[in-house]
Amino acid sequence: MSDVPTDLRYADSHEWVNVEGDTATIGISDHAQEELTELVFIELPEVGSQLTAGDPCAVVESVKTASDIYAPVSGQVLEINDALDTEPGTVNEDPYGDGWFFKVRLSNPDEINDLLSDEEYAEQVNT
Amino acid sequence: MDEENTNLKRTALFDAHTALGARMVGFGGWEMPVLYSGIAPEHQAVRQAAGLFDISHMGEFQFDGPGALPFLNQLLTNDLSRLDPGQGQYSLLCQDNGGVIDDLYAYRLSQDGYLLIVNASRIEVDWMWIKAQRNTRHKALQLEMTNRSGALSAMALQGPSAAGIIAGEFPAAVELKKNRIAALDFGGATAWVSRTGYTGEDGFELVVPNEHAAALWDRLLSLGQALGLVPAGLGARDTLRTEAGYSLYGHELTSETTPIEAGLGWAVALDKPDFIGREMLAAQKQDGVSRRCIGFRMTGKSAPPRERYTIFAADGTGREIGEVTSGTQSPSLGCGIGLGYIETAHAKPDTGIEIEIRNRRFPAQVVRRPIYRKPD
Numbered sequence: 061m062s063d064v065p066t067d068l069r070y071a072d073s074h075e076w077v078n079v080e081g082d083t084a085t086i087g088i089s090d091h092a093q094e095e096l097t098e099l100v101f102i103e104l105p106e107v108g109s110q111l112t113a114g115d116p117c118a119v120v121e122s123v124k125t126a127s128d129i130y131a132p133v134s135g136q137v138l139e140i141n142d143a144l145d146t147e148p149g150t151v152n153e154d155p156y157g158d159g160w161f162f163k164v165r166l167s168n169p170d171e172i173n174d175l176l177s178d179e180e181y182a183e184q185v186n187t
Numbered sequence: 188m189d190e191e192n193t194n195l196k197r198t199a200l201f202d203a204h205t206a207l208g209a210r211m212v213g214f215g216g217w218e219m220p221v222l223y224s225g226i227a228p229e230h231q232a233v234r235q236a237a238g239l240f241d242i243s244h245m246g247e248f249q250f251d252g253p254g255a256l257p258f259l260n261q262l263l264t265n266d267l268s269r270l271d272p273g274q275g276q277y278s279l280l281c282q283d284n285g286g287v288i289d290d291l292y293a294y295r296l297s298q299d300g301y302l303l304i305v306n307a308s309r310i311e312v313d314w315m316w317i318k319a320q321r322n323t324r325h326k327a328l329q330l331e332m333t334n335r336s337g338a339l340s341a342m343a344l345q346g347p348s349a350a351g352i353i354a355g356e357f358p359a360a361v362e363l364k365k366n367r368i369a370a371l372d373f374g375g376a377t378a379w380v381s382r383t384g385y386t387g388e389d390g391f392e393l394v395v396p397n398e399h400a401a402a403l404w405d406r407l408l409s410l411g412q413a414l415g416l417v418p419a420g421l422g423a424r425d426t427l428r429t430e431a432g433y434s435l436y437g438h439e440l441t442s443e444t445t446p447i448e449a450g451l452g453w454a455v456a457l458d459k460p461d462f463i464g465r466e467m468l469a470a471q472k473q474d475g476v477s478r479r480c481i482g483f484r485m486t487g488k489s490a491p492p493r494e495r496y497t498i499f500a501a502d503g504t505g506r507e508i509g510e511v512t513s514g515t516q517s518p519s520l521g522c523g524i525g526l527g528y529i530e531t532a533h534a535k536p537d538t539g540i541e542i543e544i545r546n547r548r549f550p551a552q553v554v555r556r557p558i559y560r561k562p563d
Contacts, residue, residue, distance in 0.1 A: 097422075098227050100516040101490045103545070119545065121490050123226045123516050124422055 061186050062091035065156055069172060070181035071132035076156065079172055084133055087160040088120070088151065091185040097122045099148040104140040104162055111135055111164060113171050118161060120151070133171045135164030198243035199340045199400040207418050215307035217244040219421050226422035230518040233386055233427055234561075236415025237346030239407055240424055244307035246336035247394060248314065251300045254328030259301055262320055262463055263293060264446055266456035270295040275366045275381060277454050280305075280313060281464030285445035285471065289313050290436055292383065294368045302368075302379065304392070306436045310336050320463075340400035344407055345390035345427075348414040353380070353391055355410040360391055373403055385424065387431030387557050426515050429524060432482045432556025438494065438512045439480050439526055447471040448528070449480045450556070478509065479534040482556040485523035485542065489549035491516040492525040492542045499548055501539035508533050511542065519559045529553075 068076045074092035078085040093099070101121040111117045111131035118129035140162040144150060151159035166172075176184065195218040204211065209220035220241060222229060232238050250259060260267045265278035275294035279287055289309040294302045305313050314334050321332065344353055353360045357371050360380045368381035376399045384390035395403050408416060425435070434440050439449055446455050447468055456462075457469050485492065492514030500506045509529030517524040525542075533540060536555045541548040 097222065098225050103490060119490065121516070123426060123491075123518065124221075126490065126493060 062089065062094055063156070064089070064091075064178050064182040064185070066178045068156070068178060069132075069175035070178070071130065071175055072181075072184060073130045073132070074185075075129060075132040077132050077172070077175060079166070079169075082166050082169065083138065083163055084135065084166055084172075085160050085163050086132060087155055088129060089181070089185070090155050093152045093155045093159070096120060096127060097124065099151050102144045102148045102151065102161075104144065105137050107137050107140055109137050110167075111137060113168075113174075120148075129161070131164075132175060133164065133166055133168070135167045137162050137164055139163045196244075198241055199397040200241045200243060200342075200404050203401055203404050204241065204418075209418070209420060212421070214421055215244055217307055219244060220418070222420040222422045223418045226420070226426060227518045229417055229419040229423035230426050232415060232417040233346045233388060233419055233423060234519060235347070236417075237344060237348040237352055237390075237411055238386075238417055238419030238423060239404070239411065240343040240345065240419050240421075241340075241404070242343050242392065243340040243397075243400065245341055246303075246305040246307065246310035246313065246334070247339045247341070248303040248305065248317065249300070249333045249335055250303070250330055251332075252328075252330035253299055254325070254330035255299055255301050258321065258325050258328050258330055259293065259303075260459060260462065261325070262317065264455040264462060264464065264468070265293070266459045267293055267295070267301070268459070269456075272297050273367055273369060275368050275383065279440075279446050279451065279454060280316065281446065281468070282442060283463055283467070285447070285464040285467035286442040287436070287440040287444055287446060287449070288316055288442065290434060290440055290451075292381075294379075294381065296368065296370065296379070304341070304394075309436060310334070338397060339394050340397050341392060341394045342400070342404060342407070343384055343386075343390060343392045344411075344416075345384045345386040345419075346388050346416075348411065348416065349388070349390040352407060352411040352414055352416055356406055363391075374399055378403065385431070385433055386427035387433075387559070388427075425513075426518055429513050429515050429526065430517055430519055430557065430559035432526065432558050434480070434526070435513060444480075444528070445471060445476075448476045448478055475531065477531060478528045479531050480512070480526060480528055481534050481553050482526055482558040483524065483540060483542075483551045483553050484517070484520065484558060486539075486550045486552050489523055489542070490544050491523040492544065492551070497543045498527055498529050499541040499543060500533060501541050501550065502533075508540070517559060523551075524558045
């Protein structure tokens with residue numbers, strides 16, 4: 061059973077979103093990091109770039125493969141987690157904490173309603 | 188390498204893998220463990236202690252009779268007549284045009300008995316080809332040939348501790364020199380134990396009847412428990428062989444590539460009178476080839492290189508000169524490494540090249556194989 065914190069929203073492509081006012085912090089779920097296995101490289105979007113919900117915006121690489129990460133919401137990138145550049149394994153160890161990916165200013169806060177609740181996401185990954 | 192998990196075959200060790208918590212994937216038509224604890228820790232265990240791999244998906248063909256040697260020597264690129272009983276060699280099965288059908292290990296088990304160990308994904312193709320050769324050009328030869336792939340299991344025990352581990356069950360195996368094979372007893376069954384592998388480490392491959400596979404697997408794991416032995420999956424097998432610079436069928440070797448282009452000329456015995464593909468391979472050896480298989484490593488910070496990424500010249504022209512055929516993050520070196528085909532003019536070790544990763548080019552360098560060498 062992978063960990064699905066109750067205070068987050070989820071995309072069915074396995075990203076989590078933590079909304080605080082008009083800002084959202086985004087990362088990948090415990091289930092996603094488990095499926096991807098040990099990450100060795102992470103490519104994040106540039107600060108200032110504009111993301112559109114559903115579009116690929118980052119790449120994570122395990123020893124074996126490269127996988128796209130999709131923007132769960134639209135908005136401008138405010139900050140990225142630079143520490144992942146040298147320590148990509150942090151995502152495996154702490155996917156909901158130090159392993160966060162980036163923060164965006166939401167351009168369409170209504171999109172949050174399209175995301176899955178923790179219960180819906182838990183049902184998707186733990187059944 | 189992942190395939191849909193439908194109609195996949197399972198090895199005799201499937202239940203053992205499940206019990207060990209393996210993650211299973213499709214590979215070459217088989218449901219195989221890709222990892223247990225993780226690719227990097229399994230990789231490191233093989234470099235520092237030992238790992239045990241299920242390689243039961245690989246195929247075994249047996250040939251017996253006075254016609255076996257002339258028949259096989261006509262099909263294979265290496266010279267089987269150089270082998271004494273108990274010796275083996277790496278060899279290739281080629282088409283008339285030199286394109287590779289498969290790469291394999293050939294063992295001489297007895298005076299007139301031979302064993303070929305072939306790739307899982309090529310068992311059917313190889314066997315059809317071998318049967319067709321037998322039924323057309325070699326009808327008169329006296330030989331029995333059997334595809335024993337379905338009845339036999341195989342495992343690879345690899346790493347610096349492998350000899351210390353195998354000694355507990357097969358003391359005679361420790362005496363085997365590289366590429367030697369012996370038929371040893373395991374619980375009343377014959378185990379073919381050879382000193383070879385696909386990791387760049389010392390090690391052994393063991394072939395036993397399916398019904399003895401689980402007992403042998405458990406026995407080796409328990410013998411190795413105190414010596415750092417871990418079960419290792421196809422993920423680590425791939426990073427280890429890439430570091431060692433070994434070719435993998437479907438990547439460095441295909442029907443569109445020849446052993447000479449692949450840098451395997453040492454396994455092509457042009458001095459034997461005739462074999463399938465000889466004319467083309469002799470011409471390539473004499474005239475040279477326009478592209479060659481090389482090893483490379485990334486020299487700056489970048490994502491790992493992957494199969495099918497494009498290789499560019501770093502000589503100022505920015506010209507496309509080749510393609511990556513295998514790529515990964517090297518757990519031993521901590522950087523991206525790979526194998527690929529490039530124009531011969533750029534194939535010298537230390538030549539700077541560039542790998543295109545998601546529309547950006549990153550610096551890399553051609554290196555000698557093995558890409559990773561153990562410090563002495």
